[in-house]
Amino acid sequence: MTVAAEVLAIGDELVHGGMLDTNSKWIAGQLEAIGLAVRRFTVTSDDPGDLRAALAEVCARADVVVATGGLGPTLDDRTRDVVAELRGGPLWFHAPSWDRLRGWLQGRGRPVPDSNRRQAMLPPGAVPLDNPIGTAPGFAVPLGRAELFVLPGVPREMQRMLLEQVVPRLAARPGLEPVAQHWLRVLGPSEAALGERIEPYMAAGRNPAVGITASGGLLTVRLVAAAASREAAHAACLATAAELRPLLGDWLFAEGTEELHELVAARLAAARRTLAVAESCTGGLLAARLVDVAGVSAVFQGGVVAYSDASKQALLGVPADLLHAHGAVSEPVAAAMAAGARQRFHADFAVATTGIAGPEGGSPQKPVGTVCFALARPAGVAAWTVRIPDLGRVFVRDRAVFEVWRALLREPLAD
Amino acid sequence: MTVAAEVLAIGDELVHGGMLDTNSKWIAGQLEAIGLAVRRFTVTSDDPGDLRAALAEVCARADVVVATGGLGPTLDDRTRDVVAELRGGPLWFHAPSWDRLRGWLQGRGRPVPDSNRRQAMLPPGAVPLDNPIGTAPGFAVPLGRAELFVLPGVPREMQRMLLEQVVPRLAARPGLEPVAQHWLRVLGPSEAALGERIEPYMAAGRNPAVGITASGGLLTVRLVAAAASREAAHAACLATAAELRPLLGDWLFAEGTEELHELVAARLAAARRTLAVAESCTGGLLAARLVDVAGVSAVFQGGVVAYSDASKQALLGVPADLLHAHGAVSEPVAAAMAAGARQRFHADFAVATTGIAGPEGGSPQKPVGTVCFALARPAGVAAWTVRIPDLGRVFVRDRAVFEVWRALLREPLAD
Numbered sequence: 001m002t003v004a005a006e007v008l009a010i011g012d013e014l015v016h017g018g019m020l021d022t023n024s025k026w027i028a029g030q031l032e033a034i035g036l037a038v039r040r041f042t043v044t045s046d047d048p049g050d051l052r053a054a055l056a057e058v059c060a061r062a063d064v065v066v067a068t069g070g071l072g073p074t075l076d077d078r079t080r081d082v083v084a085e086l087r088g089g090p091l092w093f094h095a096p097s098w099d100r101l102r103g104w105l106q107g108r109g110r111p112v113p114d115s116n117r118r119q120a121m122l123p124p125g126a127v128p129l130d131n132p133i134g135t136a137p138g139f140a141v142p143l144g145r146a147e148l149f150v151l152p153g154v155p156r157e158m159q160r161m162l163l164e165q166v167v168p169r170l171a172a173r174p175g176l177e178p179v180a181q182h183w184l185r186v187l188g189p190s191e192a193a194l195g196e197r198i199e200p201y202m203a204a205g206r207n208p209a210v211g212i213t214a215s216g217g218l219l220t221v222r223l224v225a226a227a228a229s230r231e232a233a234h235a236a237c238l239a240t241a242a243e244l245r246p247l248l249g250d251w252l253f254a255e256g257t258e259e260l261h262e263l264v265a266a267r268l269a270a271a272r273r274t275l276a277v278a279e280s281c282t283g284g285l286l287a288a289r290l291v292d293v294a295g296v297s298a299v300f301q302g303g304v305v306a307y308s309d310a311s312k313q314a315l316l317g318v319p320a321d322l323l324h325a326h327g328a329v330s331e332p333v334a335a336a337m338a339a340g341a342r343q344r345f346h347a348d349f350a351v352a353t354t355g356i357a358g359p360e361g362g363s364p365q366k367p368v369g370t371v372c373f374a375l376a377r378p379a380g381v382a383a384w385t386v387r388i389p390d391l392g393r394v395f396v397r398d399r400a401v402f403e404v405w406r407a408l409l410r411e412p413l414a415d
Numbered sequence: 416m417t418v419a420a421e422v423l424a425i426g427d428e429l430v431h432g433g434m435l436d437t438n439s440k441w442i443a444g445q446l447e448a449i450g451l452a453v454r455r456f457t458v459t460s461d462d463p464g465d466l467r468a469a470l471a472e473v474c475a476r477a478d479v480v481v482a483t484g485g486l487g488p489t490l491d492d493r494t495r496d497v498v499a500e501l502r503g504g505p506l507w508f509h510a511p512s513w514d515r516l517r518g519w520l521q522g523r524g525r526p527v528p529d530s531n532r533r534q535a536m537l538p539p540g541a542v543p544l545d546n547p548i549g550t551a552p553g554f555a556v557p558l559g560r561a562e563l564f565v566l567p568g569v570p571r572e573m574q575r576m577l578l579e580q581v582v583p584r585l586a587a588r589p590g591l592e593p594v595a596q597h598w599l600r601v602l603g604p605s606e607a608a609l610g611e612r613i614e615p616y617m618a619a620g621r622n623p624a625v626g627i628t629a630s631g632g633l634l635t636v637r638l639v640a641a642a643a644s645r646e647a648a649h650a651a652c653l654a655t656a657a658e659l660r661p662l663l664g665d666w667l668f669a670e671g672t673e674e675l676h677e678l679v680a681a682r683l684a685a686a687r688r689t690l691a692v693a694e695s696c697t698g699g700l701l702a703a704r705l706v707d708v709a710g711v712s713a714v715f716q717g718g719v720v721a722y723s724d725a726s727k728q729a730l731l732g733v734p735a736d737l738l739h740a741h742g743a744v745s746e747p748v749a750a751a752m753a754a755g756a757r758q759r760f761h762a763d764f765a766v767a768t769t770g771i772a773g774p775e776g777g778s779p780q781k782p783v784g785t786v787c788f789a790l791a792r793p794a795g796v797a798a799w800t801v802r803i804p805d806l807g808r809v810f811v812r813d814r815a816v817f818e819v820w821r822a823l824l825r826e827p828l829a830d
Contacts, residue, residue: 013628015453016596016639020440024458028430038430039465043439043456046626048619050454057472074610075617076626105605108804113607115614133806135607154629156807181431190520192528192550195489199530202490204463211461211491213428214569224431277720284702287720291698294774294808303720304730305692305702311717314759315730344729359709389523391548392571393709 003175005036006062010069010079015045023068023158035176046070051082059144069153071136073115080121089124097128097137129165131157177226180233182241184221185254194219197247208240216398253406260405261289268299271413276345277303278316278337281355282400301345316340329354329366331383334374342376350376351404357396371400375407418590420451421477425484425494430460438483438573450591461485466497474559484568486551488530495536504539512543512552544580546572592641595648597656599636600669609634612662623655631813668821675820676704683714686828691760692718693731693752696770697815716760731755744769746787746798753791765791766819772811786815790822
């Protein structure tokens with residue numbers, strides 16, 4: 001007996017091309033971690049008819065539904081009204097929610113518009129879910145065959161409410177089958193070639209399930225196991241990973257469900273080593289990803305985005321004659337950029353990228369997709385070139401970023 | 416009579432917490448532009464049972480369905496098989512697709528594994544859709560009440576095939592009602608306060624529909640109009656925008672459906688002015704967003720990510736006594752960072768950010784969320800401070816980025 005869950009994201013801005021729904025993915029990960037079987041995501045607009053149909057269908061199929069969005073103070077936020085309609089009764093005013101909401105706004109020196117009162121209204125039979133960091137309370141209510149949880153669409157509010165109030169309630173349900181994941185990161189083969197290598201593991205119905213995801217030249221072999229406990233599911237993933245490792249050989253360069261830049265930052269922190277970056281074609285992407293990691297300032301010293309020859313000279317000390325002799329996209333210039341960044345940021349290691357992301361700038365000798373890399377370390381500088389397939393500017397830059405993470409994950413960091 | 420459309424994204428990695436579905440949003444934007452009414456997105460795994468149920472339901476509801484994913488060469492790609500099952504017949508081998516696919520791989524010097532043959536199989540009644548930049552052909556097939564288009568999940572392949580092969584077919588349908596959007600960007604009020612100001616425009620059923628989206632402190636008033644032609648829909652948006660402008664007053668700082676960094680780059684290009692950035696708390700985000708814009712190297716000279724005091728001195732020439740006297744998070748240091756970047760990158764303008772993104776580093780005088788900005792221009796440097804609410808590291812950095820875009824969009828760039 002599994003507990004089937006679905007996720008519903010509500011908002012005109014999600015369906016009509018304005019914003020990306022990032023909530024559903026995050027929610028699904030949390031629900032699966034405690035053992036719910038997530039079957040489907042649905043994204044609907046705030047249109048009352050569309051929203052009513054989607055809510056009714058989702059709650060007729062699943063045991064548990066987590067819905068986000070449409071709880072704001074403005075007239076285009078209609079989730080409360082539609083749930084009340086489906087429950088067959090009027091909204092009611094929950095005075096404690098209004099007091100808390102008013103106190104929250106006043107404590108921040110903000111005005112309390114009357115329209116915020118709408119956010120303290122609840123559908124019949126609903127239990128309020130407190131929002132400790134925003135104005136919109138959520139609620140839990142039975143609907144159809146489902147236990148429905150409605151949370152605000154603002155990610156930080158939704159996340160905190162799910163973790164503190166929804167997950168503890170759901171974790172007590174019988175029939176849960178916790179899921180664990182493990183990812184193997186691969187650069188090198190085509191998706192088809194990788195698939196043939198590990199084909200016996202990819203058949204439908206296996207546990208752990210093994211699948212391949214391709215993104216920006218990076219292939220991820222995803223292992224998903226369900227078991228009686230999360231520990232058992234995790235152990236099943238690791239057992240299969242141990243069988244896959246020899247098949248993947250040198251293609252494999254990282255493991256775990258952390259993002260690659262998180263692995264890089266953690267590895268530098270563990271070795272107490274610091275890093276700087278000098279970016280031409282990756283244009284700040286390396287720095288921006290690293291700075292996403294909280295506490296990264298202990299290992300990340302900074303970076304330079306140096307597009308022009310003049311800035312490579314002025315900011316990184318690349319000699320003019322090197323640029324003249326080899327061109328900006330060359331291993332000697334990449335090496336000088338890395339060495340310059342390492343020295344100026346007083347870092348243990350520095351990486352540099354210089355290449356042609358396109359669509360302009362290619363030549364027969366250096367076609368679009370040619371990227372030179374360098375890694376400066378205490379013992380000296382290594383430089384290398386990768387010919388990335390010209391599958392568009394975004395692809396070339398993403399693939400170049402993965403190349404840097406691979407180099408840093410393979411580099412021996414200790415003395 | 417409207418033509419109802421739905422979007423279906425297929426992939427274990429989408430449902431089980433690994434990857435974000437970015438395709439549906441993009442597809443919906445394209446379909447609405449030619450006049451289809453997009454009602455819902457559905458995301459399902461590759462599990463044959465789940466996929467069959469989702470496909471059947473979606474194709475029973477909508478006139479047009481665009482599905483992406485599950486067309487790869489490996490065993491976990493099951494979309495072809497499930498569509499064949501729903502069509503009630505076996506897959507058939509489409510020799511021209513196999514020839515093209517083989518030629519595509521050979522032309523790139525890649526091996527042709529036998530498993531790729533699977534990608535040339537089509538469900539009964541399907542018409543192949545050519546994939547000019549990848550191995551997976553798509554197909555069009557009638558299913559339920561819908562005309563179903565199945566495309567690969569790789570965004571660049573899907574996008575090209577949709578634009579070149581799906582959109583032209585759909586644009587010929589009768590009953591289309593093209594949609595246009597217009598966005599008004601606002602910084603300052605709370606969502607509730609903004610909603611009260613424009614409440615009469617936000618009632619359900621209005622055309623243009625007016626909604627508010629909040630993200631990282633930025634509020635976007637979204638206008639969506641449907642009309643007999645795209646031009647008429649656009650004109651309806653602009654007429655409502657003209658009514659809203661006086662209500663928004665100084666809160667409003669940008670208009671249009673371009674991203675803010677695209678507006679900044681276009682404005683600099685039109686004025687033939689160049690920009691450099693010096694980033695502490697935004698840590699490369701400004702540079703990374705700018706470099707997303709193709710052709711930006713004509714206006715963006717580069718940037719420095721300078722976390723440490725030492726790097727602010729070495730890379731940007733910030734005087735040590737300034738850092739000592741005022742601290743790194745101060746207007747004088749922001750001003751020196753901007754001036755240093757402007758000079759070293761030989762740029763017309765330079766912006767600098769230095770602040771406390773958290774969670775560590777706050778003090779009573781300078782709490783988490785305190786960010787100092789500077790804008791260096793030919794006529795001198797302006798510096799200012801914003802106290803951003805401490806709603807988390809990501810929020811503080813996003814809000815700081817929006818502050819920079821606003822400053823650059825309001826700055827007179829011409830001499």
